Amino acid sequence: MLKHIVMFKLKEVSECGDRLQNARKIKQDLEALKGKIPQIRQLEVGINAFPSDAAYDVVLTTAFDNEQDLDIYQKHPEHKKVAEFIGKVRELRAVVDYHTA
Secondary structure (H helix, E strand, O other), X not given: OEEEEEEEEEOOEEOOEEHHHHHHHHHHHHHHHHHOOOOOOEEEEEEOOOOOXXXXXXXXXXXXXXXXXXXXXXXXXXXXXHHHHHHHHEEEEEEEEEEOO
């Protein structure tokens, strides 16, 4: 199995709303992908509970059977819609992909 973890640090305010509004929309939109992209085996989205300068605002944890399924997910039109919105409201993005036993 392949785990794909992405963290987003959001802008304080963007044309789409404030940080918390955008975090909630990102969570809702990402969670909706579970029913739209069959390659997703697991999906969890969390909003940071303890803000600090070092903290990111939103974390996405997903699992896929293999790299090909991750690639299908990343190229899927529904994922691209969510990614477009996130691109408008984020300052930073960090990613880790790793294999599990």
